[in-house]
Amino acid sequence: MSITDRFRALLQKNPILKNVLVLLLTLGATIGLAVLLSSVNNDYNQFAMAVFIMAVVIVARWTDGYIWGIVAALIGTFCVNYFFTYPYWTFNISYTGYPLTFAVMLVVSILISTLTTRIKNQERLRFDIEREKMYSNLLRAIAHDLRTPLTAIIGASSTIQEQELSTADLIRLAEGIRKDAEWLVRVTENLLSVTRVSNHGMIKKEDEVLEEIIGSAIMKYHRLPDSLPVDSDTLRDIILVPMDAILIEQVLINLFDNVNAHAEGASKIWIHLRKENGMVFISVEDDGCGIPASLLPHILDGTYMSKRNRSDDRRSMGIGLSVCKSIIEAHGGQLFAGKSRHGGAAFEFSLPCKEDMYV
Amino acid sequence: MSNKVVQKILIIEDDPGILNYLKTTVEAAGYETVTATDGNFALHLIASHCPDCILLDLGLPDMDGSDIITSVRKWTLTPIIVISARDSEENKAIALDSGADDYITKPFGSIELLARIRTALRHSLTAAENKEIGIDGCYHVGELEIDYKKLRVCVRGKDVHLTPNEFRIVALLGKHPGRVMTYKSILRELWGPSAPMDNKILRVHMASIRRKIEDDPTNPQYIFTEVGVGYRIAENTQETDD
Numbered sequence: 001m002s003i004t005d006r007f008r009a010l011l012q013k014n015p016i017l018k019n020v021l022v023l024l025l026t027l028g029a030t031i032g033l034a035v036l037l038s039s040v041n042n043d044y045n046q047f048a049m050a051v052f053i054m055a056v057v058i059v060a061r062w063t064d065g066y067i068w069g070i071v072a073a074l075i076g077t078f079c080v081n082y083f084f085t086y087p088y089w090t091f092n093i094s095y096t097g098y099p100l101t102f103a104v105m106l107v108v109s110i111l112i113s114t115l116t117t118r119i120k121n122q123e124r125l126r127f128d129i130e131r132e133k134m135y136s137n138l139l140r141a142i143a144h145d146l147r148t149p150l151t152a153i154i155g156a157s158s159t160i161q162e163q164e165l166s167t168a169d170l171i172r173l174a175e176g177i178r179k180d181a182e183w184l185v186r187v188t189e190n191l192l193s194v195t196r197v198s199n200h201g202m203i204k205k206e207d208e209v210l211e212e213i214i215g216s217a218i219m220k221y222h223r224l225p226d227s228l229p230v231d232s233d234t235l236r237d238i239i240l241v242p243m244d245a246i247l248i249e250q251v252l253i254n255l256f257d258n259v260n261a262h263a264e265g266a267s268k269i270w271i272h273l274r275k276e277n278g279m280v281f282i283s284v285e286d287d288g289c290g291i292p293a294s295l296l297p298h299i300l301d302g303t304y305m306s307k308r309n310r311s312d313d314r315r316s317m318g319i320g321l322s323v324c325k326s327i328i329e330a331h332g333g334q335l336f337a338g339k340s341r342h343g344g345a346a347f348e349f350s351l352p353c354k355e356d357m358y359v
Numbered sequence: 360m361s362n363k364v365v366q367k368i369l370i371i372e373d374d375p376g377i378l379n380y381l382k383t384t385v386e387a388a389g390y391e392t393v394t395a396t397d398g399n400f401a402l403h404l405i406a407s408h409c410p411d412c413i414l415l416d417l418g419l420p421d422m423d424g425s426d427i428i429t430s431v432r433k434w435t436l437t438p439i440i441v442i443s444a445r446d447s448e449e450n451k452a453i454a455l456d457s458g459a460d461d462y463i464t465k466p467f468g469s470i471e472l473l474a475r476i477r478t479a480l481r482h483s484l485t486a487a488e489n490k491e492i493g494i495d496g497c498y499h500v501g502e503l504e505i506d507y508k509k510l511r512v513c514v515r516g517k518d519v520h521l522t523p524n525e526f527r528i529v530a531l532l533g534k535h536p537g538r539v540m541t542y543k544s545i546l547r548e549l550w551g552p553s554a555p556m557d558n559k560i561l562r563v564h565m566a567s568i569r570r571k572i573e574d575d576p577t578n579p580q581y582i583f584t585e586v587g588v589g590y591r592i593a594e595n596t597q598e599t600d601d
Contacts, residue, residue, distance in 0.1 A: 232577035
């Protein structure tokens with residue numbers, strides 16, 4: 001972690017420290033500026049006042065809450081009186097008109113500070129509402145889609161409890177319960193990934209060796225029923241990719257899962273890797289039916305689901321791809337969809353990586 | 360197996376649904392079970408029943424899971440398998456470092472659960488060294504051979520030429536087949552207690568080891584990655600009749 005990163009983290013943890021720092025830096029710079037102006041222009045106290053009001057605006061904009069702006073206004077008024085008005089280097093309000101001038105400056109500063117803060121708050125409120133709306137839409141979609149497998153699970157288990165069934169029927173019902181439950185698990189894992197991305201704002205990255213994560217994702221995918229064989233490249237060099245390993249693993253599992261759900265006729269999955277300009281590109285490809293050209297532009301922007309006609313098929317929900325997209329973007333990479341060299345679909349994503357390590 | 364005493368498993372789990380599932384599965388596999396729904400009661404049961412293996416859910420209402428592990432470890436080496444959620448790698452690592460033998464991630468199937476119990480019973484902490492290391496000083500799994508006398512690792516009979524550090528990592532894992540070794544415990548074992556906790560070095564070493572011993576490093580047969588927690592070496596799955 002570089003020094004600037006550490007500093008930023010420290011400021012995020014201590015908002016008071018941040019506010020004090022903003023206040024001191026701004027006022028310090030302002031006094032400097034006022035001194036500079038006073039050396040070029042003799043009639044400077046108007047300049048000084050204007051410069052200090054500007055400082056109040058800046059402080060109010062970059063700190064949290066009213067208090068810091070008001071503190072800046074008070075200090076600013078004091079500074080103008082002390083340094084930049086006759087008699088210099090004294091605090092004096094006995095000259096005619098001075099009390100009024102300073103009272104006006106103080107009031108103007110405080111007003112500006114409160115106004116700036118209020119605008120800032122409103123902006124944040126609007127942003128919150130926007131996000132809230134997005135979350136509730138997502139929640140509604142998920143709740144709706146969870147109901148189908150849950151209904152099947154309740155139905156099957158109550159049948160087992162209440163009716164005399166042959167062993168073959170029992171096994172069939174249990175199998176259905178298991179499949180539905182496994183599907184629910186995958187949905188909840190995606191939801192957990194979403195909270196992991198959105199909760200921290202900043203995801204926790206560690207340098208990982210790419211093939212370890214790919215290997216682990218393949219292993220987990222192969223525990224699922226009907227999984228396909230996966231063939232993966234290995235890069236000659238060992239490269240370290242800063243990432244939240246659990247999330248990138250989730251991306252890979254989702255992309256594999258996606259092949260099972262949508263690529264009809266697919267018999268195998270390939271992972272191709274390449275490294276270019278400090279980015280590593282990971283491509284998950286199959287030899288299935290491919291993505292229809294008409295869907296290609298929409299497949300990653302979320303509008304794709306509504307365009308499908310098989311609305312009752314629970315597997316069409318596809319929060320998987322949008323989760324992948326948000327995880328990859330949070331890592332500073334991109335997700336692309338296209339045609340595979342093996343005849344089916346290809347989903348490729350990029351991640352920023354570090355220079356090669358020695359072996 | 361006929362004259363063998365039935366092994367006793369203590370299940371510590373506060374959710375009645377999961378407890379019911381665990382109890383049924385473990386009993387159906389021929390073990391005896393004792394159950395506890397909170398930490399304090401569990402500690403009493405461990406003292407009075409001396410179970411052969413403990414299944415411990417990390418999210419208990421009255422006690423922190425790792426506190427239970429620490430206090431159990433003060434006086435017994437009974438294998439502990441921790442049951443934890445998927446997204447808490449840190450808790451898993453803490454549990455393993457405070458003395459748990461293994462972990463299993465929710466949700467899990469019965470096959471996986473029973474396999475973990477068997478592994479834990481076989482290689483409990485009481486076995487300081489891997490019993491499968493024969494008189495010849497070798498541990499064999501699949502076509503991999505770790506030769507503790509000649510300090511080398513062979514695949515299909517051919518020396519793969521590991522560096523000394525690489526050998527020490529593989530040798531350490533080979534002493535605990537089937538068990539997860541956390542990054543921290545490997546680093547501490549290899550470079551001493553004051554070693555810098557730099558997982559990066561370990562990862563690069565491991566990548567290099569994989570290139571030497573695995574046919575396909577992204578599809579490992581011998582050393583598996585437990586993302587965010589550590590590494591596990593493959594164990595011989597055929598049951599040894601003892």
